[in-house]
Amino acid sequence: MTNVTKTREMNVLVIVITILLSLISVLLALLQHYYFMFTIYKKPTLRFYYPEFEDLIPTDQHKYTALDYPIPSDAHIEDSVLNDLTSALQSDSEDIKISDRSKRKMGTNSEVYNTIQAALAFKISGKNNKAMKLFEHASALAPDNADVLNWYGEFLEQHHDILTADELYFKALAYSPDHKAALSNRKRTAPVVDRLDYRMFQEIDKLKEVLKSRMKLDNFDSVKKQAYYLHIYHTVGIEGNTMTVEQLRYVLETGHVVSGKSLLEHNEVLGLEKAMQYVKLLTRTEYIGVSEILGIHRRVMGHVDPLKSGVFRDEKVFIGSHIPPPPEEIPALMNNYAEWLNSEEAHSMHPVRYAALAHYKLVDIHPFVDGNGRTSRLIMNLILLKSGYPPVMILKEQREKYYDSLKTANIGDVKPFVRFVAQCTLQILNMYLYGTRGLSIDQALDGPGHPGNEVVGY
Structure with missing residues (x-):
């Protein structure tokens, strides 16, 4: 009797274990099914802010004004706004350090050594201006x-320009990875620079909120309309277009x-305007x-080179010392780029950093024969617009x-480029505040609801 009972108990135990294992197998199969459904096959869901600054790209019916050419300086309030915005941008650009490295000449070792020795001697004697010039020359x-x-x-670094110092230490390590002094210096400066960059992103977000509160002012329509023209002017101007704001x-x-302007310059302006209107539509996608990236390029270059607009290049290109990938790799690289654009990794970044990296990554691939810069800057601004920020110029x-x-x-340090885009974002926010007869950056942050904070100088 005892043996029969034990046998029955064993059989029941086996059945229970079998049922449990079956249930576990079913649950694992269901989990695997939903994992693949939601992480592999489903496109990532984008969680952007409501595109509050979408309207900074004017609609066709509000963009045009009945003005004769040449435009009289006192004919319209918008012309006064345009002059004010231009002067604000010019005053901001006075402090910009312009690199002269494109014009540099290589020196002999002895010339470099003598220049450095003289710079160090001036540094020790306190003649910092002369030392600076010699360091730049070296x-x-x-x-x-x-x-x-x-x-x-x-x-x-000793003269409080830790950002440029950190960049120079990185470059030193790029050319000599085991350089002990540069390794020690960058270990010290890198965390400080990261904190400064974080503060700048905070400053951008605060100014964005200030601008949002001023967008309903009566003269904001004039400001955004003229900013629209300035945007086109500077974007094509970077590529060498010589039209003035009034002419375009x-x-x-x-x-x-x-009169006096080439057909190419006219077509660059027309193409960029079409692309900007297309970007406005994409803010809701x-x-x-x-396909969207090709659509932007098709409009940018459609008037300039219809046969090569909206298609990847089929030839090698050389951008100074930088050699972009060969044409046969571009389709795969662009698919990877699109996956990154829509990834959780990208969306978890601060929008300005995300936009800057999107710009750089596309320029690095250089998928088109021409128009890569304009297309990259439009992708950058599409991300900013979708994230609730104004477009950067x-x-x-x-x-x-x-x-x-x-x-x-290109040599591995993307921080200076991200920082540059962040500086441009601060610049455009300040320009809009100035154009609305608003406050300066410092005053805006000291206003009601915005306690004073020191603006990070860059």
């Missing part, structure tokens, strides 16, 4: 000399040509894919600094 003569870059960085405005408002006067930060990114 770095221009030997841009890949780790010792020169490190000494120059130490000098700048005349072309867009009347459809007539400007959920997914930024390869890079000034013609910032061209050298813009390209220099891209070159630095």
Whole structure:
């Protein structure tokens, strides 16, 4: 009897265990099914802010004004706004450091050594202006000399330019990875620079909120309309277009040509306007894919080179010392780029950092024969608009600094380029505040509901 009972108990136990194992198997199968459904096959859901600044790109019916050419300086309030915005941007650009590295000449070792010795001697004697000029000269003569870059960085760090110093230490390590002094210096400066960058992102977000509170002012329509023209002016101007703001405005408002300007320059302006209107439509889309990027490029270059607009390049290109990927790799690289654009990794970043990296990554691939810069800047602004920020313009006067930060990114340090885009974001926010007869950056933050904070100087 006892043996029979034990046998029955064993059988029941086996049955129970079998049932439990079956249930576990079913649950694992269901979990696996939903994992693949939601993480592999489903496109990521984008969680952008409501595009509050979408209307900074005017609609067609509100963009045009009945003005004759040339435009009289006192004919319209919008012209006064345009002059004010331009002067605000010019005053901001006065402090911009323009790199002269595109014009540098390589020096002999003895010339570089003598220049550095003289710079160090002036530094010790307290003649900092002369020392600065000699350090600049030495770095221009030997841009890949780790010792020169490190000494120059130490000098700048002592004079409170830790951002540029950190960049120089990185460059020194790029050319000499085991450089002990540069390793020690960057270990010290990198966390400080990260904190400064974080503070700048905080400053951007505060100013964005200030601007949101001023968007309902009566003259804001005039401001955004003129900012629209300035945006086109600087974007095509970086590429070498010589039209003035008034001239391109005349072309867009009347459809007539400007005497003395080439057909190419007219077509660049018309193409960029079409692309900007397309970007405005894309602010409401959920997914930024390869087809959307091709659509932007098709409009940017459609008037300039219809046969090569909206298609990937099929030839090798050389951008200075940077060699972009071969044409056969572009389709796969662009698919990977689109996946990154819509990834959780990208969306978890601060929107300004995300936009800057999106710009750099596309320029690095360089998927088109021409129009890569304009397309990249539009992708950058599409991300900013979708994230609740105004579109950024890079000034013609910032061209050298813009390209220099891209070159630095090419050797592995993308922080200066992200910082440059953040500086441009602060610049555009300040410009809008100025244009609405608002307050300066410091005053805006000291206003009601915005306790005073020191603005990070860059």
